[in-house]
Amino acid sequence: METLGNTSLLYRKKIGYFASSKIASLSVLPTLDWAAEVAKRDDVAIVSGFHSKMEREVLDFLLRGKCGIICVLAREIYKKIPNKFQAAFESNRVLFISPCKTSATMASRRLCQRRNEYVASIADELVFSSLSLDRSLYSLSVCSKAVRKP
Numbered sequence: 143m144e145t146l147g148n149t150s151l152l153y154r155k156k157i158g159y160f161a162s163s164k165i166a167s168l169s170v171l172p173t174l175d176w177a178a179e180v181a182k183r184d185d186v187a188i189v190s191g192f193h194s195k196m197e198r199e200v201l202d203f204l205l206r207g208k209c210g211i212i213c214v215l216a217r218e219i220y221k222k223i224p225n226k227f228q229a230a231f232e233s234n235r236v237l238f239i240s241p242c243k244t245s246a247t248m249a250s251r252r253l254c255q256r257r258n259e260y261v262a263s264i265a266d267e268l269v270f271s272s273l274s275l276d277r278s279l280y281s282l283s284v285c286s287k288a289v290r291k292p
Contacts, residue, residue, distance in 0.1 A: 144219040147237035151187040151210040158189045158265030160258065161196035165271045173200065173271045181207025187237075189265050191216060191257050196271050205230050214261050215240045216253035 157180065161173070177200040180188060187210030192201040204211050211230060219240040223231050230236045241260040242253055262268060 144240045145237060146219050146223075147231060148210070148234040149237060151212055151235075151237045152264070154185060154187045154210055155267075156187050156189045156212065156265045158261045158268040159197065159200060159270075160190065160261070160268065161194045161200070161271035163194045165196055169271045170196070174203065176269065177203035178207075180204070181209050184208040184210075186210065187212050189214060189261050191254065191261065193254065193257075201226075208235070210235050210237070212237045212239060212264075214257050216242065216257035 165173075173196060180186065181204045188200075188204055189212040190197050190201070191214050192198055193216070201211070205226065211227075213227075213236065215238060217240065219238055227236050239260075242256050
């Protein structure tokens with residue numbers, strides 16, 4: 143496992159966040175409201191891959207807030223901090239984790255599944271934007287600890 147950033151974020155309450163690539167349109171506004179509220183908290187860290195479109199929209203809210211951000215990558219660790227993370231990274235609000243030993247620079251389906259399992263394993267609570275029986279995230283919600291929707 144490789145890390146880059148503030149590892150003390152791992153000692154905060156960690157909320158794992160997931161959104162499938164296809165989510166119900168009725169989930170969008172409640173999710174963004176949740177993101178705006180949780181972004182104000184400096185006692186939690188949001189853990190996600192921030193890979194799907196909705197996850198990236200939530201990330202934009204989080205980056206403007208005070209909460210910690212733990213970005214779990216399904217690829218090798220960044221060599222250079224992406225610009226959108228720069229200010230939060232310099233404020234010690236970001237940790238990048240690459241849990242898989244890989245030299246991949248792009249995420250594969252298998253690596254994404256392993257990333258999602260890792261996010262669920264370290265989170266104290268899980269939040270899903272929407273769940274559907276036919277999506278791969280559903281199995282995580284069934285087998286996991288405290289689960290809720292925004």
